[in-house]
Amino acid sequence: MSVGRLYEDYSEMLEAEKNKIGLVSVAAPDESHAEIASAALGINKHVLPEKPMCRTLQEIGWRALLRER
Numbered sequence: 001m002s003v004g005r006l007y008e009d010y011s012e013m014l015e016a017e018k019n020k021i022g023l024v025s026v027a028a029p030d031e032s033h034a035e036i037a038s039a040a041l042g043i044n045k046h047v048l049p050e051k052p053m054c055r056t057l058q059e060i061g062w063r064a065l066l067r068e069r
Contacts (some may be wrong), residue, residue: 010036018043026050034059 007013010028014021024040026033026049034054037047 011039014039014043014045018045021045023048030055 005016007016014024021040023046024036026036026040026047028036028050030052033049033052037049040047
């Protein structure tokens with residue numbers, strides 16, 4: 001299997017590949033989980049986060065608002 005393109009910035013990848021992505025697996029350092037998951041939810045993608053999904057109640061609330069959109 002070959003890799004079509006490598007990205008150093010997840011937001012650049014989400015924007016460039018959003019029509020080809022169905023699910024985003026978040027396997028990054030814990031402190032980035034909510035930010036990356038929120039970006040993926042913001043473009044209506046399914047998200048499979050590693051634990052922990054969120055580190056604070058504020059991050060949980062933000063994710064719930066995005067999910068309801």
